Amino acid sequence: MWQYFLKRILNTIIVLFGAVTLTFFFMHFTEGDPATIIALDKYGGQLISPEVIDRLASEEGLNRSIFVQYTGWLKLICTGDFGHSLRSGIPVLDEIRLCFPYTFALALISVFITAIVATPLGIYSAAYQNRFLDRITRFIASFQVSIPNFYLAIIFIFIFSVKLKLLPSFGCDNPTHFILPVMVLAVLQTGFTIRIVRSTAIEILESEYVQFAFARGLSMNRILFVHVLKNIFIPVLTFLSLQFLMAIEGSIIIETIFAWPGIGKLFQEAVFGRDFTMIQALVLFFAAIVCAINLLVDMLYIFINRSISFIE
Amino acid sequence: MKKLLSVKKLKVVYDSSAGKVHALRGISFNVKKGEIFGIAGESGAGKTTICRLLMGFMEKNAGISGQVDFNGDDLLKLNYKDLYRLYGRKIGFLPQSIASLNPLLTIGTHITETLKKNLKIKKKKILKKKAIYILDALEFSDSRQVYNSFPYQLSGGMNQRALLAIAFCCFPDLVIADEPFTGLDPDVQNRLLETVRILKDKKNISMVIVTHDLKVIEKICDKTAIIYNGSFVETGETKDVIKTPLHPYTQSLIKAMPENGMIPTWGFAPGALYDDAGCSFQPRCPTGSKEKKKHIINSPASVGNNHYVWCLNVKNQESVKDLL
Ligand SMILES: Nc1ncnc2c1ncn2[C@@H]1O[C@H](COP(=O)(O)OP(=O)(O)O)[C@@H](O)[C@H]1O
Ligand code: SF4
Ligand SMILES: [Mg+2]
16 A cells, blocks of 8 residues: 555656646747846836846846756755746745635635535436436536636626625635635536536446345435445545646636636736746646645545555 | 235236347246245346346336235335335345445444334444344354444455345345355355255245255255246245256256256247247257147146146146145
């Protein structure tokens, strides 16, 4: 078992290394001279002499060869130093650390709500196939899959903030600010999750152990919420972790729309501001989150279902 | 002895894309209290269909006629609610494989949830005590440990024994078993069969056991019916049917047993789609296949001691009384 985890952790490191390298070189072959950008940022719209740009470039080490810059950056990363934001001058890690909790909270709350709503609905849809509830959830799911998240966000803002004036649509000052973005994320996730829960539950309902449970006279609720629920836990958990990742990835759009101070917004600003160090750090950060969650889910599996096989 | 289960002229026809599937072509039998009734036949003969009907599971595409009288109720006419009330409490089910154990529940949970539902016991302590009692009765060396074990923590034989504990924990009047204990090594099988025998004697439980394994029939069934292509071909006391088989199909089954040289019967069963008056064994029958004329059986021959044979070559030795 420990060997398995060691292998997984090694894999993770290789993946992260790949991500670092790729972003580094991609960034350097895209347009936009970072030194000029810093200069513009520092001195505003004034005329900037080439000397100033050169000075800034050498200060930031931007005029060395690509390979030297690359190894230098690798070394720094290994010591935990991701550099300073080219725009604000604050260490990028500090900025990420400040923003990430907002994104994390949004993703976690929405996935949690999704799980609570979708699991019972999915199980009931499976138990009573093609009945009313099943038809309704199927309709909602098909509807949700075809709506892009920014569109839904705008509709929600229009209804709840503009028309009804019930909820704030901007920023994050108090808990009511959570409601709209969480709602958008949860609505987008539930329809699909219900269908996943349903199809998994149908498979389990046809299993021999559920048939035996019926033959023993157990009640429908006992069968659905003990026998079936326990066994859909792992597949549904996998799916939810995927939804969680998608919520974090999708944060770039949602956070921009809701002016949410998370890493999605940070990323968007970094991209538009050509803040190379920040972009590099964020890409690495996203990659690390994906790896970490995969690893965590794997560990959870083993914790929950110790009979899982380690042979690959 | 009182009749507990009485099946009369049970016919099942499945509607399928291939045509009408005659799974059961009018079978009748009685099971008395404390008796084990065995039904043996090859795969496709209709054995699982019998079990499913006795358990009240009816396929949507099945046309059913006949009667299944259990303790005064016709199971085929009961509504779902009343039927459900019988499961577990009055009619139990012993499944074939240990895939019938929920991998994420302990053996103890399987037993206590069954007891709780069917015997309306609420107190956790009493439930556990009863569960341990039944595990003890099944001769587990360490009942407490088995109680807390998940299926994957036990050996195959122990899981089979656990299945017995779960199926018998409420001591139902009738236990239906579809191919129990198949594919186990003979030693394990023998010990499990012995346990079943003891359990049912202690609590006077009736059983219907359906199997293709004549060993199981020989070891514990009081009465036996041989089923071929949806019809019974021979019924009677197990010792009569096994020791003095009269129907050519029964004889071929016995020749096919390992200790008798495993001589296979020539040919295949015509299958459930076959719809023709007359003996469906005729194409494979050593005597019947030589004749052009169809062998049509109107009533079984009785050869005494409730031993009946559906074959024209077997001469009546008693006037056939009303079988039912
Ligand atoms: N739901 C069904 N629909 C159509 N045909 C079925 C169905 N269930 C069983 N059959 C057919 O009925 C016949 C008897 O099946 P079964 O009772 O399972 O036999 P056994 O258990 O002896 O192998 C087989 O030919 C099988 O293919
Ligand atoms: S009835 Fe005729 S064909 Fe059928 S088993 Fe007897 S002898 Fe053979
Ligand atoms: Mg079968």
